[in-house]
Amino acid sequence: xxxxxxxxxxxxxxxxxYPNGPTVINDLDFTLNKGDRIGLTAPNGSGKSTLFHLIVxxxxxxxxxxxxxxxxxxxxxxxxxxxxxxxxxxxxADDQLFFPTVLEDVAFxxxxxxxxxxxxxxxSHQVLQRLELVDFxxxxxxxxxxxxxxxxxxxxVLAMEPDVLLLDEPTAGLxxxxxxxxxxxxxxxxxxxxxxxxxxxxxxxxxxxHIYTMENGTILVDEELHIHHHEHAHRSxxxxxRHI
Amino acid sequence: xxxxxxxxxKSLIQNLTPWTRTLAVIISSTxxxxxxxxxxxxxxxxxxxxxxxxxxxxxxQVGRRLLVLSGFLLMIWLILPFTYQGQIVWRISFLxxxxxGLLAATRLTLKTCSMLLIFLTLISTMSTADLAHALHSLxxxxxxxxxxxxxxxxxxxxxxxxxTLLRAAKVRNxxxxxxxxxxxxxxxxxxxxxxxxxxxxxxxxQAMLCRGFNGRFHSLREYHNRSLDYGFxxxxxxxxxxxxxxxxxxxxLPTLF
Numbered sequence: 001x002x003x004x005x006x007x008x009x010x011x012x013x014x015x016x017x018y019p020n021g022p023t024v025i026n027d028l029d030f031t032l033n034k035g036d037r038i039g040l041t042a043p044n045g046s047g048k049s050t051l052f053h054l055i056v057x058x059x060x061x062x063x064x065x066x067x068x069x070x071x072x073x074x075x076x077x078x079x080x081x082x083x084x085x086x087x088x089x090x091x092x093a094d095d096q097l098f099f100p101t102v103l104e105d106v107a108f109x110x111x112x113x114x115x116x117x118x119x120x121x122x123x124s125h126q127v128l129q130r131l132e133l134v135d136f137x138x139x140x141x142x143x144x145x146x147x148x149x150x151x152x153x154x155x156x157v158l159a160m161e162p163d164v165l166l167l168d169e170p171t172a173g174l175x176x177x178x179x180x181x182x183x184x185x186x187x188x189x190x191x192x193x194x195x196x197x198x199x200x201x202x203x204x205x206x207x208x209x210h211i212y213t214m215e216n217g218t219i220l221v222d223e224e225l226h227i228h229h230h231e232h233a234h235r236s237x238x239x240x241x242r243h244i
Numbered sequence: 245x246x247x248x249x250x251x252x253x254k255s256l257i258q259n260l261t262p263w264t265r266t267l268a269v270i271i272s273s274t275x276x277x278x279x280x281x282x283x284x285x286x287x288x289x290x291x292x293x294x295x296x297x298x299x300x301x302x303x304x305q306v307g308r309r310l311l312v313l314s315g316f317l318l319m320i321w322l323i324l325p326f327t328y329q330g331q332i333v334w335r336i337s338f339l340x341x342x343x344x345g346l347l348a349a350t351r352l353t354l355k356t357c358s359m360l361l362i363f364l365t366l367i368s369t370m371s372t373a374d375l376a377h378a379l380h381s382l383x384x385x386x387x388x389x390x391x392x393x394x395x396x397x398x399x400x401x402x403x404x405x406x407x408t409l410l411r412a413a414k415v416r417n418x419x420x421x422x423x424x425x426x427x428x429x430x431x432x433x434x435x436x437x438x439x440x441x442x443x444x445x446x447x448x449x450q451a452m453l454c455r456g457f458n459g460r461f462h463s464l465r466e467y468h469n470r471s472l473d474y475g476f477x478x479x480x481x482x483x484x485x486x487x488x489x490x491x492x493x494x495x496x497l498p499t500l501f
Contacts, residue, residue, distance in 0.1 A: 058450045080456065088454050095447040098397050100373035104464050112456035117464060142400050160455060 007031045014064030026217030039204030042214035048197040087162035093149035103137040109160040127159045147178035165194040250368045257299040261467040262378035265366040268480045275484045279491045285354040292361035299365040324349040372396040377465045
C-alpha cells in the first residue's frame with residue numbers, strides 16, 4: 001500500500017448514507033499520492049459518483065476523515081480551498097457549462113479565484129491551446145456537440161489549475177475518435193494526479209496505472225496479476241490456430 | 245425552439261453598444277409606462293414605428309410578434325369599456341360602454357404596442373449575453389443578471405427534456421386528445437419536467453461550487469461608447485423630457501407642431 005506522508009488526498013474510514021437511506025459508502029479507506037493515475041470500475045449505483053461528491057464536499061460524510069496533505073478538511077471554507085486543488089469533471093458536460101460562450105465559461109473559475117480579467121483570459125487561452133480548442137473560444141456552449149462539450153468542460157476544470165483531477169465517467173456518450181483524443185490528452189498531463197471512474201476497461205487500461213473496484217461501499221485494492229480466459233468468436237474458429 | 249430572429253440584423257441600431265440600447269429602453273419605457281395623455285402616447289407609438297424602420301426589421305416578423313400581444317389586448321378591449329365607471333357613450337341592452345373605459349383601453353393598447361416595438365428594435369437585436377453584460381454594467385444586481393443568463397442557457401435543455409419526454413410518449417402511441425387519460429399523461433409529463441429541471445439545477449449549482457463560485461459575477465466583455473452612442477442617448481433623453489413636459493401639460497401638443 002501507499003505511504004501516508006506523501007498523500008495529496010487521504011480518506012480515512014469515511015461513511016455516507018442518505019437520510020433514512022441505505023449506506024452508500026461504508027468505512028472506505030483510500031489514499032491518493034502525487035502522480036497516481038487510478039481507475040475505478042464498479043457496477044452502477046455502487047457509490048462512485050457519491051465518493052467524488054464527498055471528496056469535494058458537495059455531500060457531507062456521515063463519519064470518517066478527509067485529509068488533504070495531512071490537513072483535515074472539515075468546514076465549508078476548507079472544502080472551498082480543496083476545490084481549487086481538486087477538479088471534478090461531471091458526468092454530464094451540460095451541467096458544467098453555463099455561460100453563453102466557451103471563453104467566458106473557461107474564465108469563470110479563474111475569475112472566482114480572484115484573478116484579474118487579464119490573468120483569467122491568459123489562463124483560459126493557455127488551457128484552450130493545450131486542449132487544441134483555440135478556435136472554440138467564441139463558440140456558443142450549448143450549440144457544441146457532445147464530444148466538444150466534454151472537452152470544453154475539461155478545459156473549464158483545468159483552468160482552475162488543479163493538482164488532482166476526478167473524472168466521472170468521462171467517456172460516456174463519446175465517439176471513438178473523441179475517446180482516443182481524451183486518452184492522448186490524459187497521457188500528456190504528466191504533472192497531474194487523477195482518479196477516473198469508468199465502465200470502459202479499455203479506456204482505463206490506456207489511461208491509468210492501477211484499476212480498483214468498489215464493492216459494498218468500499219474500494220477493493222487488488223494488485224495481483226490474474227491469469228484469465230476469454231471466450232471469443234471469429235470466422236474459421238473451429239480450425240486449430242494461435243493468436244499473436 | 246427559441247429563435248433570435250433579429251440578432252443578425254445590420255443597421256444603425258447595431259452600431260450602438262448594448263449599454264446604450266439598454267439604457268435608452270429603460271428611459272423610454274419608464275416615460276411611456278407612466279404617461280396617460282394620448283397626445284404623449286400617440287407620438288410615442290409613432291417614434292417606436294420610426295425606430296423599427298430605422299432598424300430595418302422585417303415588418304412581417306414584427307407583425308407576428310404584435311399578433312401574440314393582440315390576444316391580451318383583446319381581453320382588455322372586451323372587459324375595460326364595459327366595466328369602467330364613467331360617462332356612458334353607447335348602450336347595448338344591459339351593457340353600457342363608458343367613455344373612460346374606451347380611453348383606458350386605448351391607452352393600454354398604445355403603451356403596450358409602443359413598448360414592445362421599442363424592445364424589439366433595441367433589445368431583441370442583441371444577444372442575451374450582451375444584454376446581461378449591459379445590465380451588469382448598469383449596476384443591476386448580479387443575482388438577477390445571473391438568473392437571466394442561466395435561464396437563457398438552460399431553457400434549451402429544458403426544451404430538449406420536454407421533447408425527449410414527448411417522444412417517449414409518442415413512440416408508445418400517445419395521441420393528444422381530451423380524455424382524462426390524456427390530461428393525466430400531460431400532468432405527469434409536466435411534473436417529470438419540473439423534477440428533472442430541479443435536479444439539473446442542483447447539479448449545475450454543484451458544478452458552480454466546484455469552480456469556486458461565491459455569488460459574484462464577473463464579466464469579460466467590454467464595450468466602449470462612441471459619440472454615436474452619446475448622440476442617441478441625448479436624442480432619447482430629449483424626447484423623454486418633451487414627453488414628460490407634455491404629460492404635465494407644461495407644453496401642449498399644438499405648440500409642438
